[in-house]
Amino acid sequence: MKTNIQEIKDLSIGFKSQKGKQISILRNITTNIRKGETVGIVGESGSGKSTLALAMMGYIKQGLFTTGGECLFKSQNLLSLNNKELEDIRGRKIAMIPQNAGQALTPNLKIGYQIEEALKLHTDYSKGEREQKISELLNQVRLPSPKIMALRYPHELSGGQQQRVAVAMALAGNPELLLLDEPTTGLDVTTQAHVLELLKDIAKDTGTSMVYVSHDLGAIAQVCDRVIVMYAGEIVLEGPVRKILKEPIHPYTYGLLKSIPKLSLIGLPDSMPGSQPQPGNIGNGCSFYNRCNFSNDECKVNVPKLEYLSEMDTSVRCFNHSELISKTSEQKMKNHSQKKITIDEILDLKDVSISYAKQGIIDQFLNKVTDTNPTVKDINININKGETISLVGESGSGKSTILKSIAGLLKTKDGHIKFDKEKLLSGDLKKRNSEDLRSIQLIFQNPDESLNPNHTVEQILSQPLKLYFGLTGSKLKESIVELLEKVRLGAFYMSRYPRQLSGGEKQRIAVARAFAARPDIILCDEVTSALDVSVQAAVLDLLHKLKEELGTTYIFVSHDLAVVKAISDRVAVLYQGRLCEIGPSKDVYQFPSHPYTEVLIGAVLEPDPDIKPKLVAEDIVEEKPPEIGCSFQGRCPRIIGDKCRNETPPWQFGDNGNAIRCHIDIEELKIQQS
Amino acid sequence: MFFLIFKRFVLGLITLFIVSLITFIGVEILPGDACTSYLEREAFGEALAACIKRLGLDVPAHERYLSWAFNVIQGDFGYSLSGQMQINEVLGPRIKNSLVLASAAIIIGIPLALILGIITALWRDKMPDIIISTVAIFSMTIPEFISATLLILIVAIWLEWLPGIVIVPTDVTFFELLPNIILPVIAIAMIMTAHMARMVRSSVIQVMASDYIQMAILKGVPYWKMVFKHVLPNALLPAINVVALTIAWLLGGVVVTEVVFNYPGLGRLVIESISNRDLPVVQALGIILASIYVSINFIADLLTLMLNPRLKTLQTRK
Structure with missing residues (x-):
């Protein structure tokens, strides 16, 4: 048995509500972190996982306080130390890698300085040695040309590079325990896979214990030895990673795993009903009672204890876990009727290119755009009525840009967008008539920002109804209630403000607002990426049902290939604003495919420790698309030489219906990829 | 970065030009002129004629603006009526x-x-x-x-x-x-x-x-x-x-x-x-206060540019 490096005993953390009531965020947490092991803490937002990780450093956020228990680091209670004593432990014994490195690096200080600061505080190196060490650390996290990198400011690096700097900074003090708070959330898929690879190697090389906090079971599966699942401030399941992800014996974990869309399966995942109770609103019985499919009367009254099952080396907080032992976690997708899309074109993008280059004063006067290398170029897509088409790609692939210009928020430089076969959509929003505006609606990524916080749900939904249909009085009310019912919310939501809704409910309101206009096309910009997985599955399900019912066309933008696969009929893969591949979704995910699609699929993390991502290409960030040749030439693992650099690749058609833009012969590609 | 500073500088100058126009036009459209409003009840005969001549009010407005602006650029604000001396x-x-x-x-x-x-x-x-x-x-x-x-x-x-x-x-x-x-x-x-x-x-x-x-x-x-x-x-x-x-x-x-x-x-x-209805002085003060305002903001912009690494590199990169 390995020794424990950190022991958490009966820890409770809470805050005082305005009414003076004490509300718990963490409730009686007891667990250990062993030497040299990587432990994952999983849970949805609000489950208290970050609070727990911060408490492991003796850090309690302002407004919160410990209501009981202790956090022992080598038998020293961190929560009873003063600031001076904590300064000696933080960074030296326990280091933190933050969620969003872009915001966690001080903007006015150079990378080199920030790493040196950690070295100065926690080591006895001389000035010269420190400089040496900075280079070594930057090298260790695989950043190119460390000498130059050290002189850069945080904003001059890409997201992946910033995250690597944060890792280097954490390693500077040679810590015995590393805490990682969602270290790859917000990174592109390929970058995320690379950073995880790096973290795994570091854990292996240095023997450091790690605590990995994440909502992403895919990432957890890749790096962790043991997993702790949290729900509503409690540990509900704890055990070895394979047991947790393959034989989840807690209904919450069971449901969570089922709600994740998978690349290998077709169709929509099951969604879990309801949402996590807010701190302070937890009833008498089991906190998961309301959402549980396996509950009985006992669960309603009694709180289950965390029970250790020695034969599985797993602790579980559930009365009925034995029912789940026999159940396989085999996922069955709801096979939604993949109805045949008739060729009835509703939107036609022809030779569309979009440029962000600012016109000079003279060019503006002459109405001329001089940019020879626009952000988005040569986009040709036909979209049929009732179809769901997805645009996928990493950040900077131009997918949102295209969406914006369909919505009329961005002017196209060349080409045209035709609606309903004959109507040419103007690039200028002001020149579109009310009918054009009504027929195309947008749902944004983050409902927190897209819903006016000072409007009630009723006001939010009444606006499109008044604007497009001139509804008033009882007619208006009726329509609002109808809309709310359509998105599975009741009429009593009318008087609520966005802040009184959960993330999933807010996004439902945003969906309802888009449907209020009775549009022909709905543009969905990363609509589920701000949501928890269980909520994501429910929103995807809702979108799908509404489409079945109303025959709406969706244009879906996402970076998540599994989500895209679950919802769409066709997929278009973009890199640097150029189309790489387009085809029916079931075919794009099969080979042969464009080398970029191959890279993207390879980097997807499945919530299964036995399926490893395939890292085919480097995660370099290109600032601009190349002027000539193939857009993917800079990173392509299958590049065949000057042809790729100088000539725009031709479209080739695979036998299963997907079109690929590549110089490599499609038969050749098939052989290479099989 | 240099370009940005230059742009700010030119914008400042344009602001000053507009302020000078507004003050000049403002004074111009007031009923009467500098002399009648200053002399009030004595605004007739020789005194008025002398005043008009002294201030050059007998030439057309646009010419007067040009010569006034030209003098101001050289640091000469003209003649104060109440002080009976150069405004400077x-x-x-x-x-x-x-x-x-x-x-x-x-x-x-x-x-x-x-x-x-x-x-x-x-x-x-x-x-x-x-x-x-x-x-x-x-x-x-x-x-x-x-x-x-x-x-x-x-x-x-x-x-x-x-x-x-x-x-x-x-x-x-x-x-x-x-x-x-x-x-x-x-x-x-x-x-x-x-x-x-x-x-x-x-x-x-x-x-x-x-x-x-x-x-x-x-x-x-x-x-x-x-x-x-x-x-x-x-x-x-x-x-x-x-x-x-x-x-x-x-x-x-x-x-x-x-x-x-x-x-x-x-x-x-x-x-x-x-x-005192000393319009030439009011005009001069308008310009001076405006230039103080403009230059303070200009200095603030310079400082922000110099101290914010984000802005500094943004500008040199492009």
Whole structure:
């Protein structure tokens, strides 16, 4: 048995509500972190996982306080130390890698300085040695040309590079325990896979214990030895990673795993009903009672204890876990009727290119755009009525840009967008008539920002109804209630403000607002990426049902290939604003495919420790698309030489219906990829 | 970056040009002209003719604007009617006096505001913050003509510590002026300091709540080192423009305070020449105050550009 490096005993953390009531965020947490092991803490937002990780450093956020228990680091209670004593432990014994490195690096200080600061505080190196060490650390996290990198400011690096700097900074003090708070959330898929690879190697090389906090079971599966699942401030399941992800014996974990869309399966995942109770609103019985499919009367009254099952080396907080032992976690997708899309074109993008280059004063006067290398170029897509088409790609692939210009928020430089076969959509929003505006609606990524916080749900939904249909009085009310019912919310939501809704409910309101206009096309910009997985599955399900019912066309933008696969009929893969591949979704995910699609699929993390991502290409960030040749030439693992650099690749058609833009012969590609 | 500075500079010049046009046109469309309004009931016969000739009012407006603007560029503002001398001679000592007043207020006010702002932010919702913030909100809400009058009443009349009003010739030396400016400086600095301290406070609080400060704490950076290295540089950057605006706004406060204390500065000159209907001087003052405003904002932009690494590299990269 390995020794424990950190022991958490009966820890409770809470805050005082305005009414003076004490509300718990963490409730009686007891667990250990062993030497040299990587432990994952999983849970949805609000489950208290970050609070727990911060408490492991003796850090309690302002407004919160410990209501009981202790956090022992080598038998020293961190929560009873003063600031001076904590300064000696933080960074030296326990280091933190933050969620969003872009915001966690001080903007006015150079990378080199920030790493040196950690070295100065926690080591006895001389000035010269420190400089040496900075280079070594930057090298260790695989950043190119460390000498130059050290002189850069945080904003001059890409997201992946910033995250690597944060890792280097954490390693500077040679810590015995590393805490990682969602270290790859917000990174592109390929970058995320690379950073995880790096973290795994570091854990292996240095023997450091790690605590990995994440909502992403895919990432957890890749790096962790043991997993702790949290729900509503409690540990509900704890055990070895394979047991947790393959034989989840807690209904919450069971449901969570089922709600994740998978690349290998077709169709929509099951969604879990309801949402996590807010701190302070937890009833008498089991906190998961309301959402549980396996509950009985006992669960309603009694709180289950965390029970250790020695034969599985797993602790579980559930009365009925034995029912789940026999159940396989085999996922069955709801096979939604993949109805045949008739060729009835509703939107036609022809030779569309979009440029962000600012016109000079003279060019503006002459109405001329001089940019020879626009952000988005040569986009040709036909979209049929009732179809769901997805645009996928990493950040900077131009997918949102295209969406914006369909919505009329961005002017196209060349080409045209035709609606309903004959109507040419103007690039200028002001020149579109009310009918054009009504027929195309947008749902944004983050409902927190897209819903006016000072409007009630009723006001939010009444606006499109008044604007497009001139509804008033009882007619208006009726329509609002109808809309709310359509998105599975009741009429009593009318008087609520966005802040009184959960993330999933807010996004439902945003969906309802888009449907209020009775549009022909709905543009969905990363609509589920701000949501928890269980909520994501429910929103995807809702979108799908509404489409079945109303025959709406969706244009879906996402970076998540599994989500895209679950919802769409066709997929278009973009890199640097150029189309790489387009085809029916079931075919794009099969080979042969464009080398970029191959890279993207390879980097997807499945919530299964036995399926490893395939890292085919480097995660370099290109600032601009190349002027000539193939857009993917800079990173392509299958590049065949000057042809790729100088000539725009031709479209080739695979036998299963997907079109690929590549110089490599499609038969050749098939052989290479099989 | 150079281009950006140049652009800001040109924009400043354009602003000044527009201000000069507006003041000129404003004076022009007033009923009568500089001479009739100045001479009032004596505006007839020889006196009027002499005045018109003296000011060159017999030439068309656009020509007069051009020659006036041309002279202003060379630093010649023309002739003051009430002072019966060149405006430059009137302005010289007044500018110096106002400058002494304003710079004293700035020299005391800005550091004080920074210190108070930082203290209130770091001890947020504790005793030091509650006391300082209450006082600050009080002094922000009391207009300076009231606080100035109260100061005179308490310090000059009841306590008899300092002179209540400034009775000195316009061209006093600096040291003779010094005891006289204490009260006006307090009156001006009070509001300005309070405003800025509140700004600094909220800016520091915002930075303290940021991810990178939490990171610095978790990295084990000692508290005061964190405050000076990680918090302040980032918190004070946005404060620069606020400080500039406050200083520019101080110009208005200076006018009122100078009148209350009978202080021989630019502010009092503004009021005097308006009541004397000395339009050439009003015009000159308009341009001068506008150029002070423009140059303060220009300097603030320069400082922000220089101190913010984000802006610096953004500009050189493109």
